[in-house]
Amino acid sequence: MFFILSKIFNFFLDPFNLLVISFVLFLLITIRAKKNKLKGTYWFVLFWVIFLYKPIPEFLVKNLEDKFFYKEEIFLELEGIIVLGGGTDSGKVSKDRNDISLGAASERILKGIQFLKQKPEGKIIFTGFSEKIFHEGLSEAEIVEKLLRALNTDPSNILFEKRSRNTFENAILTGEIIDDLSIKKWGIVTSTSHMKRAIATFKKQCPEIVFDPIPVDFQTANSIYWGPGNMQDSINLWRIYIHETVGYWVYKLTRKL
Numbered sequence: 001m002f003f004i005l006s007k008i009f010n011f012f013l014d015p016f017n018l019l020v021i022s023f024v025l026f027l028l029i030t031i032r033a034k035k036n037k038l039k040g041t042y043w044f045v046l047f048w049v050i051f052l053y054k055p056i057p058e059f060l061v062k063n064l065e066d067k068f069f070y071k072e073e074i075f076l077e078l079e080g081i082i083v084l085g086g087g088t089d090s091g092k093v094s095k096d097r098n099d100i101s102l103g104a105a106s107e108r109i110l111k112g113i114q115f116l117k118q119k120p121e122g123k124i125i126f127t128g129f130s131e132k133i134f135h136e137g138l139s140e141a142e143i144v145e146k147l148l149r150a151l152n153t154d155p156s157n158i159l160f161e162k163r164s165r166n167t168f169e170n171a172i173l174t175g176e177i178i179d180d181l182s183i184k185k186w187g188i189v190t191s192t193s194h195m196k197r198a199i200a201t202f203k204k205q206c207p208e209i210v211f212d213p214i215p216v217d218f219q220t221a222n223s224i225y226w227g228p229g230n231m232q233d234s235i236n237l238w239r240i241y242i243h244e245t246v247g248y249w250v251y252k253l254t255r256k257l
Contacts, residue, residue, distance in 0.1 A: 003165050006250070007133050013246060015238040019048065054229025057237035062220040064244060065192040068213050074187070075214055076118060080178075081187035082211075083112040084170055084198060085128015088144065091137030100147045107216035109144060111189050116153055125177060127161035127170045167198055167247075168256045171205040178209060185210040191217035193240050197248045200257035 011017060026044050050056070075081075087108035088094075089101035102109065112124055128140040138146070141162040148158065159177055164170045178186065190198045192215035202211050219240060251257045 013242050015235045052231050052234040054234045055224050055226050057234055057241055058220055058224050060241045061237050065220055068192050068195045068215040070215050074212055078187045080123035080183045081115050081189055082125045082174055083108050084190040085140040088140045094143050095137035105191050105217045108189050111216050123157050125159045127164055127174045129163050129165055167201050171202045175206045187212045187214040189214045193244050204257045
């Protein structure tokens with residue numbers, strides 16, 4: 001139930017959906033208004049111009065990402081890593097087209113492959129079934145398995161958790177796997193903006209295990225570009241910031257971290 005409610009809630013917080021909903025409401029209010037229609041239009045347009053000015057969401061996402069740094073020496077010292085789902089794309093496309101569909105956060109999977117190549121004796125757990133309410137086609141785990149077979153990767157030290165659909169379930173179900181292993185220190189591989197919630201959730205659910213952040217999928221650089229940007233880029237950055245900030249506090253209030 002929590003998973004379904006979170007997806008419904010997330011729909012109404014998505015910046016593009018907010019833009020569409022606010023535009024429809026604005027039209028209805030403007031049509032019914034008897035005066036000052038032009039003034040209302042001015043404030044509506046001004047709000048969205050400021051909201052979609054790329055440096056603003058870029059600054060906010062940068063603050064999320066600046067808390068974590070990738071350190072090669074920590075990565076290579078680990079005996080095992082946990083790669084969180086979210087790196088694949090449509091399971092239906094993968095199945096229907098016999099393709100390996102990777103998503104915008106595919107750096108998560110690539111970092112896992114890097115670990116396999118550099119630490120062949122290390123353990124790696126890929127965790128995740130699907131983040132969609134109504135899933136079709138191959139699961140995230142099946143797509144990753146297909147990719148690893150295509151790369152002729154040795155599967156002996158690779159484990160899959162194939163049921164989880166969000167970060168909380170990642171932690172709970174992966175915890176059942178690592179309980180049976182001797183490794184007491186794991187690296188968490190996920191998008192940098194998501195790392196704070198991920199690390200806190202895993203620590204809460206598996207307090208006896210040490211988790212080190214292995215951040216990937218950075219969306220911002222060390223400096224911010226203050227010129228005009230692309231509207232789609234602004235929406236994507238707002239989507240990341242809203243999703244992670246609200247998600248963190250929802251997890252906090254529901255005692256999942």
